[in-house]
Amino acid sequence: LLAHGAAVTAELEPLHLALARSPAGPPRRLFGPEHGYYGVEQDMVASAGGRDPWTGVPLCSLYGDDEGSLRPSPDAFDGLDLLLVDLQDVGSRYYTYAATALWAAEAALAAGVEAWILDRPNPLGGRRVEGNLPLPGHESFVGAFRLPVRHGLTLGELARLEARRRGWDVAGLEVVAMEGWQRWMTWADAGRPWLAPSPNMPTHGTAVVYPGMCLLEATTVSEGRGTTRPFHLVGAPGIDGRRLAEDLNARRLPGVRFLPAFFRPQFQKHAGALCGGVEVVVTEPAAYPSYRAGVELLAALRRLEPERFAWRSEPYEFVADRPAIDLLSGGPTLRRILDAGADETDLAAWVAGWRADEEAFLDQRRAALLYPEDAG
Structure with a gap:
């Protein structure tokens, strides 16, 4: 069983x-993704293996100290006949559970082991897609698949799409579809309690802003980790939050307001320091352009706070030869536009170019959909 703390029954x-209570007995082996099987580790912190304290079942980590740990070892499926995958995704290309799920399923199928994916809702719904497709050669753990940043697929649908793209022998791959979910549904419509799938995804609202605000991970500006509002709070010591908020609100992005804010992270970037910045307040989730909002925020920070803004230079998710922003945005284009001091017209032209990628992807994904596009 590849799962985590949000993998619960009805x-x-x-x-x-x-x-473990079923007639079949407990799983023979547990696999944990990034953050660990119990979801206790922060991002980019290796998880240990061991044994589950309640069942005694061996626990294998699929997030260790190097890139090789992200895929199951060749002997990981010895003595097994079935891999169950139950991971709650959040609908963004960066979120690493999709890569973990599909790489594990691929390894299982190669070992002659069946892989069943237990499908769960996309918290952002299944209709809207947003963002550019990654350029060839910019694949990584935070961009393993050719998807827009906001892709509108469930994990099961993504598995079906990638199985076709990669030519898997799908005889052993099964997606256990949901009953009652429709593409128009967000998490609020699904009627289920939110269980944090990772430490910094505490609410459904966090998942809503994540497609854009995760871009801040590629900078020296805090994305609010170490606070109770991760990805809603953005800032750094010395930033003029009032000026930043006024600039962003002048762009009149639908469904969002930016409030001047102060916060003090308790860990990670600027731990213990008073940060100025903004709080992202989503007023109309259905209208909110989540990825574009993050791009506009980066542009405003780069222009207004050049002495307090820089790109992350440390390795990111085991990659040291490419900037983190290139991994997250799918190539060097965004970084080059902002570093060149391009004006709003240049940035707007790049954003407008997403439409061709979005339309191409909507066409590509159609055959993989489990839940009809016209339902609801």
Whole structure:
């Protein structure tokens, strides 16, 4: 079983414990993604293996100290006949659970082991897509697949899409589809309690802003980790939050307001320091252009706060030869536009260019959909 803390039954029982009570008995082996099986580790912190304290089942980490740890070892499936995958994705290209799920399924199929993916809702809904497709050669753990940043697929649909693209022998791949979910539904419509799939995804609202605000991970500006409002709070010591908020609000992005804010992160970037910046307040989720909002925020920071803004220079998700912003944005284009001091027209032209990518992807994904586009 590849799962985490958000993998629960309809009765809110952890899946591995529910399986342990079943006639089949507990899983033979547990696999944990980034943040660990129990979701306790921060981002880019290696998770250890061991044994589950409640069942005694061996636990294998798929997020260790190097890139090789992200895929199961050749002997990981010895003695197994089935891999169950139950991971709650959040609908953004960067979120690493999709890569973990599909790489594990691919390894299982190659070992002659069936892979079943237990599908769960896309918290952002299944209709809207947003963003550019990554350029060839810019694949990574935070961009493993050729998708817009906001892709509108469930994990099961993504598996079906990639199986076709990669030519998998799909005889052993099964997606257990949901009952009752429709593409128009966001998490609020699904009627299920939100269980944080990772430490810095505490609410459904966090998932809504994540497609754009995750870009801040590629900078020296805090994305609000170390606070109770990760990805809603953005800033750094010395930033004029009032000026930044006024500049962003003047762009009149639909469904969002930017409030001047102060905050003090307790860990990660600028830990213990008073940061000035903005709070992202989504007023109309259905209208909110989540990825574009993050791009506009980067542009404003680069222009207004050049002494307090810089690109991350440290390795990012095991990649040291390419800037983190290139990995997240799918290539060097955004970085080059902002570094050149381009005006709003240049940035707007790049954003307008997403439409061709979005339309091409909508066409490509159609055959992989499990839930009809016209329902609801």
